[in-house]
Amino acid sequence: MPATRDKAQLMSASEIDRTLVRLAHEILEKTDDLNRLAFIGIRRRGVPLALRLAEKIKNLEKLVVPVGILDINLYRDDLSTVSEKPVHAATEINFPITGKDVILTDDVLYTGRTIRAALDALFDQGRPARVQLLVLIDRGWRELPIEARYVGRMVQTSTNEIIEVKFQEVDQMEKVLLVEKV
Numbered sequence: 649m650p651a652t653r654d655k656a657q658l659m660s661a662s663e664i665d666r667t668l669v670r671l672a673h674e675i676l677e678k679t680d681d682l683n684r685l686a687f688i689g690i691r692r693r694g695v696p697l698a699l700r701l702a703e704k705i706k707n708l709e710k711l712v713v714p715v716g717i718l719d720i721n722l723y724r725d726d727l728s729t730v731s732e733k734p735v736h737a738a739t740e741i742n743f744p745i746t747g748k749d750v751i752l753t754d755d756v757l758y759t760g761r762t763i764r765a766a767l768d769a770l771f772d773q774g775r776p777a778r779v780q781l782l783v784l785i786d787r788g789w790r791e792l793p794i795e796a797r798y799v800g801r802m803v804q805t806s807t808n809e810i811i812e813v814k815f816q817e818v819d820q821m822e823k824v825l826l827v828e829k830v
Contacts, residue, residue: 652810652827658803661822664784667800668697671782672704674798679749682709684777686748688716690766691737693755696817697784701753716741718752723765739769746774751798755813757783760792785811785824 659667679685685705689698695717702713717740752766763781770779782798787805803811803826812825 650829652812653830654825655809655828656826657823658785658811658826659801659824661816664800664822664824667784668700668704671798671800672701672708675701675751675782676705676709678797681749682711682713684747684749686714686716686743686745686750686776688718688741688745688750688752688766688770690752690754690762691717691719691739692818693813693815694718694753696815697755697782698751698753699817701751701782714743716743716745718766718769720762720765720769723769725761725765739773741773744774745770745776748776749778749780750776751780751782753782755784755815756811757781757786757794757796757799758789758811760790760794763794764792784813787811 687698687702689695698715702715705711705713719737719739750770752770754762757763767779780797783796784800786796786799786802805811808829810827810829812827814821814823814825816822
């Protein structure tokens with residue numbers, strides 16, 4: 649990864665939490681049958697997002713929404729440029745996804761290639777009734793026709809900027825940063 653310098657903090661821990669509360673309410677408003685709802689987090693930072701949203705819905709509706717973990721490393725179209733021996737962590741979806749309204753979660757939507765790989769990996773697990781995308785940050789610059797249904801925040805970036813999402817569960821800190829390649 650290129651050397652970077654912090655440019656701005658976009659979200660604090662409390663702002664992330666408030667955004668997740670809003671997103672949970674949006675999901676509840678736009679979901680016809682909550683019993684068909686499931687969250688699938690894209691491994692690494694999509695997972696805490698999925699788990700937190702499921703917890704918020706549990707607190708709001710007293711409903712347990714199943715959560716799965718999707719590893720997309722073997723589905724990436726840039727696999728040969730990432731590593732000679734890519735690390736593969738297991739996909740953990742312990743419920744049938746066929747017929748479910750799946751909300752795929754990830755931290756940042758950028759080119760759309762991660763989501764394309766996630767869709768390939770997801771459909772190897774079954775055939776959901778519907779798949780929607782939820783991201784904490786949409787930074788634009790799409791290379792594929794992929795759009796998130798649920799967006800925490802839109803952030804316009806330059807090609808020289810990167811969004812870094814830090815979650816307590818992964819990074820032992822909680823914030824969203826805009827950093828610049830140096």
